[in-house]
Amino acid sequence: MTVLAVEGLRKSFGGVLAVDGVSFAVEPGEMLALIGPNGAGKTTCFNMVGGQLRPDAGSVRLAGRDIGGVSPRRICRLGVGRTFQVTATFASMTARENVQVAAVAHRRGTWRPWRSAADLERPAAEALLDQVGLAAQAERAAGVLAYGDLKRLELAMALAAEPRLLLMDEPTAGMAAGERVALMRLVRGIATGRGLAVLFTEHDMDVVFGVSDRIAVLARGALIASGAPEAIRADPQVRAIYLGDGRTGGERPASGGRDC
Amino acid sequence: MGFLLVHALTGLAGASSLFLVASGLTVIFGVTRIVNFAHGSLTMLGAYVGWTVLTRLPRDPAWFALGVAGTAAALAALGALLEMGLLRRLYRSPELFQLLATFGVVLIVQDAALATWGPDDLTISRPPWLRAYVRIADERFPVYDLVLIAIGPAVLACLWLLFNRTRWGRLVRAATWDREMVGALGVDQRVLFTSVFALGAGLAGLAGALGLPAGSANLGIDLSVITEAFVVVVIGGLGSITGAYLASLLIGLLQAFGVVLIPKATLVLVFVVMAAVLVLRPNGLLGRGGAPTALAGTATPVRPPTRGMLLGWGLLLLAALAAPLVAGPYALSILTEAAVAVLFAASLHFVMGPGGMASFGHAAWFGIGAYAAGLSAQGLGVPMPGALLLAPLAAGVAAVLFGAFVVRLSGVYLAMLTLAFAQIVWAAAFQWVSVTGGDNGILGIWPPAWASGPAVVYLLALTLCAGGAAVLQRVLYSPFGYALRASRDSPLRAEAIGLDTRRIRLAAFAVAGAAAGLAGGVFTFVKGSVFPGFVSIPHSMDALVMVLLGGVQTMAGPVVGALAYTGLYDGLLRATAYWRLVLGAAIVLLVLAFPEGIAGAVQRRLRRA
Amino acid sequence: MLAVEGLNSFYGQAHILHGVGFAVGSGEVAVLLGRNGAGKSTTMKSLIGLVRPASGSVRFGNREVARMEPFRRAQLGLGYVPEERRIFAELTVMENLDVGRQPARDGLRPWTPERLFTLFPNLGAMRRRPGGRMSGGEQQMLTIARTLMGNPRFLLLDEPSEGLSPLIVEQMAAAIHALRQEGLSILLAEQNLHFAAEVATQAVILESGRVAWTGSMAALRADAGTHGRYLAV
Known part of the structure; x- marks a missing residue:
C-alpha cells in the first residue's frame, strides 16, 4: 500500500506561489529524492508533509489518511519520523538518553513523574545506536558530538518511533563527502530492511543517484520530471534547469563545488 | 464630558x-541586549539629584528647565560610568547574569540613596507657576501636566530624528540588528554601547526630575518604576521606541480611567491588557520576531547523581537532622529559614534550569502559598496540617491558570510577564486590607502546641522542605523530567518525536508553583505571620540570586545557592545597617567572578582535576 | 599584503583550523577552495576577528592583527563581506552604505555611493529600499558595496556567488575584476570553481581545516589529480 501520496499540493506566501500543484507518491521500502534549484519549493513541500506548514490546496495522505495541516506532534504519532536540515537534538543529554526520550515518547511513557528514566527503553535505544553506528558514542553528550554523528543520532531518534515514513531534509548538508554516502547507504539498508518509505531532499548528486529509487525534480514550485534515476539523468529539461552540462559556472547543482 | x-x-x-523611562530601557535593551533592572534606580537617582539641584536654584521656569536638563546630563554621565565599569564586562555572559548584576546595582543604589538623602520623602516647593491651573471643560487642570503631555511626543520626535537622521542613530539601529557585523565594518561598539547607555540613563534622569513637582524623591521609586517600565516595554515590543510610546499611551490612559472605574484593581487591569497583547502578539505591539529567547545560557549535560553524591547528600541531611542537638535557638531559626530557602530555590530552579523558563516573579507562588496557609489557619480555623496542604494546592492551581499564558512565551517576555503577575499578587496582598490585613499582614499564626519550640519547628520545616526538594529532584530524573529538558533543548525536535511541549512546560510550572507554595506555607508557621513582602520583587530576586549563585545547570546549585545566600544575608543583616549595599556589591562581584555560579565553577574544577 | 601562519581556530569545542598558513600578495586575487566544512568560512572569520584564533599569526601590511578586535582590523583596511550577507534589514540601501563608511585611505580613490552605483547599477535604482526587501542578488551587491564604503585595501569575500543566478554571478565576476583594477587585493572563499577560475590568480585548497595545496590558478587547472582529490567528490 502506498505510504505517502501527495496530490495537487499548493502553497503561496504573500501572493507568491511557492508550490504549485505538486503530486508524488512513496511506496514502502522506497526512497524518493526531491531535487531542484534553491527556491524551487522543496523545503515548502517538505514542511507541508511534515506538518510545519498547512497546504493552501491539495491533499497529503499517509496510508490513505489525510494529514494536511495536522500538527507535527500528531504526524509523528501517525508514524512519520523526520530529520532536520540543521540537526535538532537534546544537547544536555547523552546520545543514548536522546534516543530513550524518543522511544519513551513513542510508547506514551512520558507522563510518569515518579519512575526513574535511567533504564526505560534502554535496550531499544542501544540497539538503535548500534544500528546507526553510534554505539561507541552512546554515553557522550549530544552537545559535544561531531556533526556527522548528530545526523546519525537524529536518524536513530526518528527510527525510535518505528515510523512508516521517514522525512529527511538535506540529510547530508554540512557533512564530509565520505560520510555522506555512508550515511545514506545506511538509510538505504534500513529502508529496504524495514520496508520504510523515505522522502528526502538533497543537493549532492552522488547521494541522489547513488541511493534513490526514484527522483522528483521541482523547479519554480512545479514538478518538471519524475522517474527512475537514469531517466532523470537523461532528461534534457532537467539537465537544462538543474543538472547542467558541466560547463556553466553559475547554476550550481550542489552546495559543494561538484559541478566540475 | x-x-x-x-x-x-x-x-x-x-x-x-x-x-x-520606558524609551531609555528599550533603547538600551535593543542595542546591548541587557535587561537593565537598575533603570528604575537611575530614575530614582534622577529624582534625588533633581531635588538637590532644583532646591538650590532660583524657582523660575528657565532655571527649572536648566536644572532638569543638568540632572539628565548628570545621570547620562553616571550611566556611562556604569556601563564602562560593570556592564561592559558582562556582554558575553548569559543574559540572566547581566540582569542579576543590574539587580545588584539596584541594591547598592538603594542604600547609597538612603545614606545620602535619608529615609524621608523629599519634595520641592512649588512656586505659583508650578501650581497654575487652566480650566478645561469646567474642570481645573494643572498647567504642568500640559507641559508633560507635550514632552512625551517631543522626546519621541527627538529620538526619531536622532535614530533616523544622524549617523550615530543609523549605527545604533544597525547594531540593534547585528552588532557583530557593525564591528566588522570598523565601528567601535564599546563607544556605541556606552553612548546608548548614557542616552538611556539620561532619559531616566529626565523622567525622575520631571516627576518631582507632582511627586517626590523617595526610596520606592526604583521598583515601582521598573515594573511599569517593563510592562510598557513588553507591550510595545522590546527595542521599539514607537511601540514604547503606544504602550505608554495605552497604560497611561488605562491607569487614569482605571483609577475611576475600579480603583482597587488598576494593576490587575494593566496585567490583563498585557497578557492579552502578548497572547495576540507574542513580540508586543511593534516588536519583531527573533528577539532573544534563551535566557539561561547554553545547556550542559546533566548526569544522574552518582553513589558518592547520594552519600554526600545523605551525610548533609544527617548533619541537618542532628543540628538541634548542638545549635542554639537563634542558629536553629537561621537553619529553619535556610531549609525554606532551599525549597524555594529548588522550585525556581525546576522551571528555570531544566524547564528553561526564567521566572522573575517566583515569589508569587511562595506568597499565594503563605496567604493560603495563613488565611485558612486564621480565618477558617483549619489546623496546621490542613493549612500546609492547602498552601501548595492553592499555589499549584494558581500556577496552572496563570501558566497557561506563560508557556506560550519564552525568554525576556516570559520573564517580564511573570514579574508583572507577581506584582498583581503583591498589589492584592497590599491593597485588599479587609482580607489580607494589607501592610500589617496577618499575625499570630502559630503551630499547635505539639509542634511548638524551635527544634520541632526546625525539624518540621526541614522534613517538608528537604522532602519537597528531593521530590523535585526525583521528578527531574523521571521520563517527565527528561521530556521537560527535551522541550527546553529543542522544542522542534521534541514536537517531532511526539512530545506536547506546551503541556509539559505547563505541568512543570504547576509543580514548581506548588513546591514554592509549600515553602511559603511552612514559612508562615515559622514566622507566625504573613506579609506582602513575601510576594515582593526583592523576594522574587532572592530566589533568582540563590539559583544563579548556585548555578542554573547543576542540580546541586539551588541547595548550595540557598545555603550560601541565607548565610550571607544573615551575616550582613547582623553586621551592618547598609546590608543592601554590601549584598548588592557581593552580587556584582560574584557575577563578575563566577559567571556560571558557585556549584557550576566547583563542578568544572572537579571535572578538570 | 596578508600573511597567515599556523592559524588554529575553534568553533565552540570543535577544533576547525589546524595550523592554516598562506600568503596573498599585493594586487592579487586569491581563492580559498574546499568542500563544505573544510574551514573556508572559519578562516575568513578568523582573519577579520569574528572568530578569535586560539593561536597563530595574521600579518596585514606590516601589522600583526591576530589578537585585534574586528573593528580595529576594519579600520586598518581589512574589509569583510560575510557569506550570509548580514544586511541590516530595517535600514535602507543608503543607510546600510552609511554604516560601512570609513575615512579615505592614502593611494586609493575613496568610494562614494555614486561610484558604487556605477559598479552595481541595480543598487542605484533602489536607494531608499529597506535591505530586508531586496532579492538575494541585490543583497549580495549591497553587502559588498557596504564593505567597500570602508575603503579597504584588502577585501575578504566569503562565497560571493552563493545562491545567485548565472547572470548575477557574471556581474559579480566583472565587479571583482574592476576592484582589482582599483588596486584592491582580494581573498575569496568559493565553492564554485568556474567562478573562481574566472576571477582568481592564486588558489589555496583547504581540506579538513588544513592547507592541502597552494599554487597559481593556472597550475591548478593543469593539475587534474589535485582537482580530483580535493574538489570533486
Missing part, C-alpha cells in the same frame, strides 16, 4: 512620564 476629557489628559501626562 469634561470629566472624561480631564481624565484622558491626566492619562496622557502619565503616559509621557512612563515613556521617558
Whole structure:
C-alpha cells in the first residue's frame, strides 16, 4: 500500500506561489529524492508533509489518511519520523538518553513523574545506536558530538518511533563527502530492511543517484520530471534547469563545488 | 464630558512620564541586549539629584528647565560610568547574569540613596507657576501636566530624528540588528554601547526630575518604576521606541480611567491588557520576531547523581537532622529559614534550569502559598496540617491558570510577564486590607502546641522542605523530567518525536508553583505571620540570586545557592545597617567572578582535576 | 599584503583550523577552495576577528592583527563581506552604505555611493529600499558595496556567488575584476570553481581545516589529480 501520496499540493506566501500543484507518491521500502534549484519549493513541500506548514490546496495522505495541516506532534504519532536540515537534538543529554526520550515518547511513557528514566527503553535505544553506528558514542553528550554523528543520532531518534515514513531534509548538508554516502547507504539498508518509505531532499548528486529509487525534480514550485534515476539523468529539461552540462559556472547543482 | 476629557489628559501626562523611562530601557535593551533592572534606580537617582539641584536654584521656569536638563546630563554621565565599569564586562555572559548584576546595582543604589538623602520623602516647593491651573471643560487642570503631555511626543520626535537622521542613530539601529557585523565594518561598539547607555540613563534622569513637582524623591521609586517600565516595554515590543510610546499611551490612559472605574484593581487591569497583547502578539505591539529567547545560557549535560553524591547528600541531611542537638535557638531559626530557602530555590530552579523558563516573579507562588496557609489557619480555623496542604494546592492551581499564558512565551517576555503577575499578587496582598490585613499582614499564626519550640519547628520545616526538594529532584530524573529538558533543548525536535511541549512546560510550572507554595506555607508557621513582602520583587530576586549563585545547570546549585545566600544575608543583616549595599556589591562581584555560579565553577574544577 | 601562519581556530569545542598558513600578495586575487566544512568560512572569520584564533599569526601590511578586535582590523583596511550577507534589514540601501563608511585611505580613490552605483547599477535604482526587501542578488551587491564604503585595501569575500543566478554571478565576476583594477587585493572563499577560475590568480585548497595545496590558478587547472582529490567528490 502506498505510504505517502501527495496530490495537487499548493502553497503561496504573500501572493507568491511557492508550490504549485505538486503530486508524488512513496511506496514502502522506497526512497524518493526531491531535487531542484534553491527556491524551487522543496523545503515548502517538505514542511507541508511534515506538518510545519498547512497546504493552501491539495491533499497529503499517509496510508490513505489525510494529514494536511495536522500538527507535527500528531504526524509523528501517525508514524512519520523526520530529520532536520540543521540537526535538532537534546544537547544536555547523552546520545543514548536522546534516543530513550524518543522511544519513551513513542510508547506514551512520558507522563510518569515518579519512575526513574535511567533504564526505560534502554535496550531499544542501544540497539538503535548500534544500528546507526553510534554505539561507541552512546554515553557522550549530544552537545559535544561531531556533526556527522548528530545526523546519525537524529536518524536513530526518528527510527525510535518505528515510523512508516521517514522525512529527511538535506540529510547530508554540512557533512564530509565520505560520510555522506555512508550515511545514506545506511538509510538505504534500513529502508529496504524495514520496508520504510523515505522522502528526502538533497543537493549532492552522488547521494541522489547513488541511493534513490526514484527522483522528483521541482523547479519554480512545479514538478518538471519524475522517474527512475537514469531517466532523470537523461532528461534534457532537467539537465537544462538543474543538472547542467558541466560547463556553466553559475547554476550550481550542489552546495559543494561538484559541478566540475 | 469634561470629566472624561480631564481624565484622558491626566492619562496622557502619565503616559509621557512612563515613556521617558520606558524609551531609555528599550533603547538600551535593543542595542546591548541587557535587561537593565537598575533603570528604575537611575530614575530614582534622577529624582534625588533633581531635588538637590532644583532646591538650590532660583524657582523660575528657565532655571527649572536648566536644572532638569543638568540632572539628565548628570545621570547620562553616571550611566556611562556604569556601563564602562560593570556592564561592559558582562556582554558575553548569559543574559540572566547581566540582569542579576543590574539587580545588584539596584541594591547598592538603594542604600547609597538612603545614606545620602535619608529615609524621608523629599519634595520641592512649588512656586505659583508650578501650581497654575487652566480650566478645561469646567474642570481645573494643572498647567504642568500640559507641559508633560507635550514632552512625551517631543522626546519621541527627538529620538526619531536622532535614530533616523544622524549617523550615530543609523549605527545604533544597525547594531540593534547585528552588532557583530557593525564591528566588522570598523565601528567601535564599546563607544556605541556606552553612548546608548548614557542616552538611556539620561532619559531616566529626565523622567525622575520631571516627576518631582507632582511627586517626590523617595526610596520606592526604583521598583515601582521598573515594573511599569517593563510592562510598557513588553507591550510595545522590546527595542521599539514607537511601540514604547503606544504602550505608554495605552497604560497611561488605562491607569487614569482605571483609577475611576475600579480603583482597587488598576494593576490587575494593566496585567490583563498585557497578557492579552502578548497572547495576540507574542513580540508586543511593534516588536519583531527573533528577539532573544534563551535566557539561561547554553545547556550542559546533566548526569544522574552518582553513589558518592547520594552519600554526600545523605551525610548533609544527617548533619541537618542532628543540628538541634548542638545549635542554639537563634542558629536553629537561621537553619529553619535556610531549609525554606532551599525549597524555594529548588522550585525556581525546576522551571528555570531544566524547564528553561526564567521566572522573575517566583515569589508569587511562595506568597499565594503563605496567604493560603495563613488565611485558612486564621480565618477558617483549619489546623496546621490542613493549612500546609492547602498552601501548595492553592499555589499549584494558581500556577496552572496563570501558566497557561506563560508557556506560550519564552525568554525576556516570559520573564517580564511573570514579574508583572507577581506584582498583581503583591498589589492584592497590599491593597485588599479587609482580607489580607494589607501592610500589617496577618499575625499570630502559630503551630499547635505539639509542634511548638524551635527544634520541632526546625525539624518540621526541614522534613517538608528537604522532602519537597528531593521530590523535585526525583521528578527531574523521571521520563517527565527528561521530556521537560527535551522541550527546553529543542522544542522542534521534541514536537517531532511526539512530545506536547506546551503541556509539559505547563505541568512543570504547576509543580514548581506548588513546591514554592509549600515553602511559603511552612514559612508562615515559622514566622507566625504573613506579609506582602513575601510576594515582593526583592523576594522574587532572592530566589533568582540563590539559583544563579548556585548555578542554573547543576542540580546541586539551588541547595548550595540557598545555603550560601541565607548565610550571607544573615551575616550582613547582623553586621551592618547598609546590608543592601554590601549584598548588592557581593552580587556584582560574584557575577563578575563566577559567571556560571558557585556549584557550576566547583563542578568544572572537579571535572578538570 | 596578508600573511597567515599556523592559524588554529575553534568553533565552540570543535577544533576547525589546524595550523592554516598562506600568503596573498599585493594586487592579487586569491581563492580559498574546499568542500563544505573544510574551514573556508572559519578562516575568513578568523582573519577579520569574528572568530578569535586560539593561536597563530595574521600579518596585514606590516601589522600583526591576530589578537585585534574586528573593528580595529576594519579600520586598518581589512574589509569583510560575510557569506550570509548580514544586511541590516530595517535600514535602507543608503543607510546600510552609511554604516560601512570609513575615512579615505592614502593611494586609493575613496568610494562614494555614486561610484558604487556605477559598479552595481541595480543598487542605484533602489536607494531608499529597506535591505530586508531586496532579492538575494541585490543583497549580495549591497553587502559588498557596504564593505567597500570602508575603503579597504584588502577585501575578504566569503562565497560571493552563493545562491545567485548565472547572470548575477557574471556581474559579480566583472565587479571583482574592476576592484582589482582599483588596486584592491582580494581573498575569496568559493565553492564554485568556474567562478573562481574566472576571477582568481592564486588558489589555496583547504581540506579538513588544513592547507592541502597552494599554487597559481593556472597550475591548478593543469593539475587534474589535485582537482580530483580535493574538489570533486
